[in-house]
Amino acid sequence: MNETKNYSITKSGAVILEGGANRGVFTAGALDFLMEQEYYIPHVIGVSAGACNALDYVSRQIGRTRDCMIVTDEKNRYVNKNIKTIVREKKQLLDMDMVFERYPYEIFPFDFDTYFASPQTCELVVTNCETGRAEYLDDRENKERLLAIGRASSSMPIACPMVEIDGNEYVDGGVADSIPIIRSLKTGHRKNCHYSDTEFRLPQKRGNERLGAVCGGIPQIPESRACACKPCETL
DSSP states (O other), rough: OOOOOOOEEOOSOOOOOOOOOOHHHHHHHHHHHHHHTTEEOOOEEEEEEEHHHHOOOOOOOHHHHHHHSSOGGGOHHHHHHHHHHHHHSSSSSOOOHIIIIIIIIIIIIHHHHHHHHHHHHEEEOOOOOOOOEEEOOOOOOOOHHHHHHHHHHHHOBBBBBOOEEETTTEEGGTTTSSSHHHHHHTTTTTEEEEEEEEEOOOOOOOOTTTOOOTTOOOOOGGGGOEEEEEEEOOO
């Protein structure tokens, strides 16, 4: 476990971390750079693969997301590439037990202490299977519940089973809110940074012309990090 340190937290703003399965490694590179600069944005919202990025950003673990997504040891990989076992033995395409049980406790230890102590706000987006609406969850006390929220946010329908939290069943947050910029705006943030490897724009509706302002003060990401920062000044 890493020792909890006093890190510099920006005064305002939010960072939006979208999903995209292994494409999340692009976002991981950008966040690793920010952590190397000890630059921490106060409000973090992650969905699907972005939820995994969010957890490691708030826990200050440089390189952990990359290690989890680019696994070199065959026996520790979470993607089941054997079609026969998926069809005949009804195994899952993605081994979520590996990602949210063995990874955080054994293979790539997650720093729960630093996460729980962090002054940053972190919201992981999940989709409620009964209402079909997005919910924004976190937990700063219960390790199992926190991992369940992360698992639910990353559980793609069909590829993964539903996840039960507090008596409700949830799936991938990307189903209901794949890019939660509106959530950030509703919580009062006018400076938002959206990390993605694809271009994003809000729908052209009246009143959206200046939504989000700019992501001022964000350190420039070196091209070698292979990440595209899409600040909201382009809206």
